[in-house]
Amino acid sequence: MADIIIKNAYILTMDPDAGDIENGVVVIENSTIKEIGTSTECSADKIIDAKGSVLMPGLVNTHCHAGMTIFRGYADDMQLQDWLENHIWPAEAKLTDEDIYAGTRLACLEMIRSGTIAFADMYIHENRVAQAVDEAGIRAALSYGMIDFGDKEKADKELEVGTAFVKEFNGKGDGRITTMYGPHAPNTCSRDFLIRVKEQAVKDNVKLHIHVLETEAELNYMKENFGMCSIHFLKGIDFWGTDVLAAHCVWLSDGDIKILAEYGVNISHNPISNMKLASGICPVSKLIDAGANVCLGTDGCASNNNLDMFEEMRTAALLQKVSTMDPTVLPARKVLEMATINGAKALGINSGMLKEGYNADMIIVDMNRAHLTPVYDVASHLVYAASGKDVSATIVNGKVLMEDGKVLSMDEQEVIDIAVKSSKDLISKINN
Ligand SMILES: O=c1[nH]cnc2c1ncn2[C@@H]1O[C@H](CO)[C@@H](O)[C@H]1O
Numbered sequence: 269m270a271d272i273i274i275k276n277a278y279i280l281t282m283d284p285d286a287g288d289i290e291n292g293v294v295v296i297e298n299s300t301i302k303e304i305g306t307s308t309e310c311s312a313d314k315i316i317d318a319k320g321s322v323l324m325p326g327l328v329n330t331h332c333h334a335g336m337t338i339f340r341g342y343a344d345d346m347q348l349q350d351w352l353e354n355h356i357w358p359a360e361a362k363l364t365d366e367d368i369y370a371g372t373r374l375a376c377l378e379m380i381r382s383g384t385i386a387f388a389d390m391y392i393h394e395n396r397v398a399q400a401v402d403e404a405g406i407r408a409a410l411s412y413g414m415i416d417f418g419d420k421e422k423a424d425k426e427l428e429v430g431t432a433f434v435k436e437f438n439g440k441g442d443g444r445i446t447t448m449y450g451p452h453a454p455n456t457c458s459r460d461f462l463i464r465v466k467e468q469a470v471k472d473n474v475k476l477h478i479h480v481l482e483t484e485a486e487l488n489y490m491k492e493n494f495g496m497c498s499i500h501f502l503k504g505i506d507f508w509g510t511d512v513l514a515a516h517c518v519w520l521s522d523g524d525i526k527i528l529a530e531y532g533v534n535i536s537h538n539p540i541s542n543m544k545l546a547s548g549i550c551p552v553s554k555l556i557d558a559g560a561n562v563c564l565g566t567d568g569c570a571s572n573n574n575l576d577m578f579e580e581m582r583t584a585a586l587l588q589k590v591s592t593m594d595p596t597v598l599p600a601r602k603v604l605e606m607a608t609i610n611g612a613k614a615l616g617i618n619s620g621m622l623k624e625g626y627n628a629d630m631i632i633v634d635m636n637r638a639h640l641t642p643v644y645d646v647a648s649h650l651v652y653a654a655s656g657k658d659v660s661a662t663i664v665n666g667k668v669l670m671e672d673g674k675v676l677s678m679d680e681q682e683v684i685d686i687a688v689k690s691s692k693d694l695i696s697k698i699n700n
């Protein structure tokens with residue numbers, strides 16, 4: 269007896285061998301996909317009738333600071349450096365681990381609601397992030413964000429916290445949680461520290477998550493201090509590899525693009541954050557043409573200001589078209605690949621496709637809506653017309669986290685109330 273059968277769905281498998289299945293069935297047993305096709309002999313404890321809906325792999329958000337939902341709308345309309353140094357970092361200094369737990373629960377709730385099945389996180393008090401992820405039932409690749417600012421003592425401490433986190437939480441939450449090292453950026457971490465972190469990550473056999481060339485200011489800083497850009501600098505210390513998830517990568521030369529592709533670096537494109545902070549535009553279509561693995565992320569909620577990966581897909585497509593003045597770049601299916609297959613590859617998880625043996629991580633999108641009518645091409649609607657609010661069900665690791673628009677793995681009102689309280693406490697701490 270299987271656990272769940274989903275029937276009568278239009279299945280967007282994202283599996284290049286299978287394509288779309290117009291009236292399909294998926295059978296879930298334990299945490300994986302047991303069968304996918306047009307019919308099944310299996311029976312199951314639970315049957316979900318997805319008539320009129322699309323069943324697809326859940327989306328993967330490859331760059332997030334989940335706890336920053338607490339700062340949603342807190343500091344808008346400024347330059348990244350001013351925003352971080354004068355607003356976000358002073359406020360983060362007042363955050364308690366309880367605030368981060370509350371903010372991450374809110375993020376998980378929002379992600380489950382909007383069809384995200386996994387995310388890559390870099391933040392502080394990451395043990396509480398892991399707790400929130402474990403309880404919410406979502407999947408995540410978590411890292412403690414480390415910054416040394418060239419201070420040797422701080423570097424030792426940061427690496428100690430980062431290493432302890434990696435070791436304690438890798439594989440937790442029935443394997444839904446994996447861990448990474450999170451050196452913040454080449455202009456906030458020293459050369460020595462980045463070398464040590466890379467060595468430790470290789471030793472522990474875990475991946476690395478880092479911000480790279482998000483701003484022109486970083487490019488100028490690296491040129492002034494090292495006589496080269498961050499891409500060549502990181503190449504020089506043997507940092508690059510398929511184990512690296514590099515967020516942003518906005519300020520790239522054609523030579524940099526070749527390096528990133530050659531080393532198989534995973535690039536998390538965050539178009540909304542890059543637009544909001546006026547950081548610039550990642551040359552996504554050039555990266556893809558060069559053969560690089562480009563995926564999508566929202567960044568934290570203070571620079572987006574939501575975690576809706578459907579909005580991120582649409583923005584990625586539109587921004588690339590207007591910036592290259594070529595409407596043929598990043599067609600809908602390509603963007604869907606970025607948000608599913610490519611994201612799963614970056615996180616090293618067996619998700620991103622609906623295929624036998626893969627993780628049972630999937631979502632149901634309700635197409636019976638005015639703004640999704642009529643339908644000529646399902647992929648087009650998912651990228652250009654749908655939003656996260658159209659997701660009716662989210663399944664992660666074979667567990668139904670949301671069904672018929674109702675979140676089952678957490679008490680929604682409680683999560684919202686506690687996050688509101690955290691934000692109010694925070695403001696009074698900041699003002700005192
Ligand atoms: O867009 C961004 N660029 C650089 N840093 C960021 C961005 N968003 C958030 N953080 C910061 O990265 C650290 C992770 O532990 C946090 O301090 C967070 O505020």
Ligand SMILES: [Zn+2]
Nearest residue numbers: 479515567568
């Ligand atoms: Zn970030």
